[in-house]
Amino acid sequence: MDEITERKKGAVRAAFPHTVPVLTGYVFMGAAFGILLESRGYGPVWAFVMGLLIYAGSGQFVAVGIMAAGFDPLGAFLVTLMVNARHVFYGISMLERFKKFGKAKLYMIFSLTDETFALLLSTRPPAGMREENFHLTISILDHLYWVVGCVAGGVLGSALPINTLGIDFVMTALFVVIFLEQWKRKQNRTPALIGLGASIVCRLVFGPDWFILSCMAVLIVIFGLFKKPIEREVGR
Numbered sequence: 496m497d498e499i500t501e502r503k504k505g506a507v508r509a510a511f512p513h514t515v516p517v518l519t520g521y522v523f524m525g526a527a528f529g530i531l532l533e534s535r536g537y538g539p540v541w542a543f544v545m546g547l548l549i550y551a552g553s554g555q556f557v558a559v560g561i562m563a564a565g566f567d568p569l570g571a572f573l574v575t576l577m578v579n580a581r582h583v584f585y586g587i588s589m590l591e592r593f594k595k596f597g598k599a600k601l602y603m604i605f606s607l608t609d610e611t612f613a614l615l616l617s618t619r620p621p622a623g624m625r626e627e628n629f630h631l632t633i634s635i636l637d638h639l640y641w642v643v644g645c646v647a648g649g650v651l652g653s654a655l656p657i658n659t660l661g662i663d664f665v666m667t668a669l670f671v672v673i674f675l676e677q678w679k680r681k682q683n684r685t686p687a688l689i690g691l692g693a694s695i696v697c698r699l700v701f702g703p704d705w706f707i708l709s710c711m712a713v714l715i716v717i718f719g720l721f722k723k724p725i726e727r728e729v730g731r
Contacts, residue, residue, distance in 0.1 A: 503632075506624065510632040513618045516672040517610045518640045525644020526651070528555050533652030535563055546645030550606065550638060554579050555645075584711035585612045588718065596627050606634040608641075616686070617677045689717055 529542040537559075549555050554575050561571045585607050592615075593600045607615075611634050620629035677687040697710040 502628065506628045506632040507636070509621050509624060510629055510636060513614055513676075514633055514636045514640070516676070517614065517637050520610065521637065521640035522644040522647070524552055525641045525646075526648035528552070528559075529645045529648020529650070530652035531556065531559055531648075532645075533649050535559055537562070537649075539646050539649030542645040542649035543642060546642040547638075550608065550641060551575075551579055551582075552608070552641075581609075581707050581711045582607060584715055585609075588715060589615070596631065599627070599631050603631065603634055606638050608637065611637045613677075617680070686718075690714060693717065 525546060528546075529539070532542050532545070533539070545555055545558065549558065557575065558571075561567070564570075586604055589603075589607065589612070593603050596603050614633050614637070615630050618629075618633065620626050674687060674691070678684055693710050693713045694706070697713060698706040700706075701709045
């Protein structure tokens with residue numbers, strides 16, 4: 496048991512530095528969600544449950560409006576599908592990798608947020624550590640940050656008059672930090688440039704409403720066609 500505990504502690508020590516940008520973004524955005532939820536009459540318990548079981552930033556913000564609008568399961572399903580459709584592409588691209596996770600595979604699929612997806616693609620475990628343990632720890636830490644932020648916002652929402660105008664930029668800043676972390680590693684620059692280029696082109700061609708979905712489709716095609724050359728580049 497001591498050996499297992501020590502391995503878990505080692506995985507946390509190795510994974511935590513990579514998740515610090517996510518920690519910053521998730522605590523602030525989770526708190527903004529908790530404050531918004533509390534302002535609609537739902538307390539910290541609701542924030543905890545939604546953060547734990549829904550775990551979807553934009554989806555949770557949309558859910559607040561859906562809950563306030565009344566019972567409409569079909570409408571809620573369609574809106575949520577549109578908002579989080581990009582996660583379908585994330586999951587497809589990770590199918591082979593997740594086969595190695597055994598019983599933890601379902602949790603890895605559930606916890607595949609934008610930021611966690613980026614970290615799983617861009618980080619590698621230290622020598623001697625299993626990749627599955629390292630990446631599972633990253634996923635758990637990111638999830639924990641989000642839940643803590645949601646609950647903190649729910650608790651503080653009624654006590655502190657916080658103006659949340661502009662706080663959503665935290666997530667944009669978070670993506671910039673993750674991109675820069677990829678750029679610092681020379682072998683990660685090709686995937687980073689492909690993602691950046693596809694985002695710019697799809698934003699110009701398809702506009703703000705459809706560029707994320709179209710960009711995910713373009714990236715799947717590119718990485719599908721050029722998988723082996725890209726893997727050789729990243730593996731150097």
